[in-house]
């Protein structure tokens with residue numbers, strides 16, 4: 663339960679707002695961090711914390727694209743293929759990335775490492791091709807830099823898995 667595991671964090675979040683209901687976005691981020699996506703149970707937990715209905719929490723989570731409504735890969739890659747980026751080669755880059763990972767649009771690699779989807783403008787049009795990975799931007803990409811990033815993320819995940827196995831996981 664979020665309220666047991668993150669009591670201090672939740673208290674700090676509530677301290678920022680005059681009304682607990684205003685903390686819903688921060689709590690949705692916390693839930694997503696904990697569970698990997700915004701589960702139905704998480705919506706119920708948040709609703710109980712802020713004194714509202716789970717349906718209201720679900721509707722807020724559903725409105726914003728940064729909240730996941732289903733499990734995704736450890737690295738959630740959102741590639742902008744909107745027109746300005748497409749004019750700078752984002753469409754081709756996106757197709758090549760899907761091919762590189764052997765998945766379809768919106769798919770997740772079988773090892774659960776990467777989910778790739780295309781999105782509309784991320785406000786970095788002059789730096790395309792670009793993508794957002796777990797809310798961090800990567801810009802001026804080509805397939806060489808992309809392959810290096812994929813290798814880096816795979817290595818990071820391996821280090822984290824090893825650390826977790828010995829009970830000493832570093833913060834991501």
Ligand code: FES
Nearest residue numbers: 742747784786787
């Ligand atoms: S159109 Fe791609 S970031 Fe704006």
